[in-house]
Amino acid sequence: MAIDAINGIVRTVVTGSKEYKAWMGFLSLLALVGIAFVFRQIDQGLIATNMRDDVSWGWYIANFTFLVGVAAAAVVLVIPYYIYDFKPIGEIVLIGEIMAVAAVSMCLMFIVLDMGSAERFWHLIPMIGIFNFPQSILTWDVVVLNMYLVLNLSLVIYALSKTYAGKSYKTKLIMPFIFFSIPAAISIHTVTAFLYLGAPARPFWNTAVLAPRFIASAFCSGPAFMLIIFQIIRKTTKLKIEDAALHKMAEIVTWCMAVNLFLLGSEVFKEMYSATAHIEPFNYLWNGLRGHNQLVPWIWTAVIVNSIAFLILIVPSIRKNFFMLNIACTFIFIGVYIEKGMGLIFPGFAPSTLGDIYDYMPNSMELWISLGVWAIGLLIFTVGAKICIAIKTGEIGHADPSAHH
């Protein structure tokens, strides 16, 4: 049985349509290019990036932050399916969890890439190294991210092995873990927001609204990304995904975007009306400061695409049109991606604590390495999703594809 299963899984991964093979080849190529650049970074040090003392975190940390958000996709599916027993989502909840696994893996890769002395990672291992817990919020992040990774990975493996055997996986054994994954998902976002908002040296980040805004925007971008992927999956595989499931997700995205824009408005009001010296990074981002205005077009693009997406989503009849929905999802993905990088990490450092403005933008090496990480993440996701679908549709194993598990 175990041998059978492994054979089946390997067969599933290595066989597929022309498009599947082209996709995998494309991702592998990107991953290899990224890895080649990683060697250069290891050799020269982080000086090969555009980061400097004045902007000491950049594109890697921006991507990390965004991807913590994408890992949220899972919980947006877990809640309606397991808590409200909304059946249509049952088909896709596992794929959401696989997405979470891929996203958290990417997060960890970005963190390691950003470390100046990554070979000393063992210093972080409790007992062997020195784990500055609970003082350092970074240690909290290490804990919750790894916990979330293990949790989702176990849930997926458990569910798939049950399904493979033709049994239901919604068992008493699993439910406590499912419930636990909800606060765990919230915690990875909250803790990641706390990394920034706990720094009084950086007035731009030092605002309590950062954590809730983080969660709201994460619950938009993750599901927006998934919505597009689910449509691709149902076109290219035998997995049936009902419109109702997608509409439910779109509805959740709508309200989260409303909250995100509302919190953004509160932030804008607070900064502009109080107009203290702390408005400088805010001005740097939105209007430009002392002739430095490279972020201005980015942030306005983000706000405009997010607002257009919100307008599309808010009218149910429009968001039920898949063409419009896809435009909205693409806009949200772009909008939130910009918000996390150009809109959050970079302006946090400009002006610096000593009043200098260093206009940071990632260089091509940082972009290639980041693309490589994304490619590896998407490889993990594609392989995971393909196995999951093969098991769910009964291609391998003994699942009854017509039954809702």
Added chain:
Amino acid sequence: MSDDIKGKEKSLITRRKFLAGLTAGAAASALPAGEAGAYAFEELFRQHYKRLTADELKDILAKLEEEMSFKYGKEVHAKATPPIDNTVFGYALDLSRCIGCRRCVYACVKENNLSRDPQIQWIKVLEFQKGNNKWQGLEHSNRYYEPEQVPEKGRFYVPVQCQQCKKPACVKVCPVQATWQEPDGIVVVDYNWCIGCRFCMAACPYGARSFNWGKPSMPKEEFNPEIHYLGNRPQYKGVVGKCTFCIQRSRAGKYTACVEACPVGARKFGNLMDPNSEIRYVLENMKVFRLKEELDTNPKFFYFFSMGTGVKS
């Protein structure tokens, strides 16, 4: 603990004598390849400074001396002098005297073996326009002023370096305790323990921490061979460094390099616990203030104006 380390110091002497002979032997012969490899291996698994036993520390310092003597072609003395009892170091800077000449900056670079390329400077001298009322939050500074002569008319200067906070934001955030406050108030970094995450740089309100973005380098002849494990020993690519009040000098009862370099005597340094120290005199007789007091980091670095409210222009 401190007795402990004193013990380490003593047992080092013999080793140093041996080394002196070794390096004096002209063309300081190359480190055997095997030994260099073993050293790199040891470094990879080296424990945190505070967890090293006296013997381990002794060995490490000896190897450091050997390695640095070989690399820079001079006799090197590596120490880990412990804090002195009843001593907490404090610093005061007279803004009415500072002329913005940056001699402190260069003296610091030399004393502390900071990388020349890529350039690292632990002291930053900020230039402000007189009459600019936004200087205390440091928002409107110019760090890259290049006039033909300093001080320039209508400008004043505020040198900033690690403020040796009593409540250091950098220490709190470090995930591996690679940076901490010593009993004499100096905040240090273990360059062999730092993982280079740069969280401390995001947290420090005074831009005091510098990252080694690339491999540090300096001309051999400018290498300062009197090094301290927690201070001016050469740093590595991918780790953070910062001003340590010249720990190698201050713990030996000397002034810091910046104090000695300042041509106008704007810099005052001493033991805050000693009622007769110069620093205590300044604190008791001048109206001192600290940067970004609202953050309550509680710096042990004070600023004051001994004459009027600024230099005559």
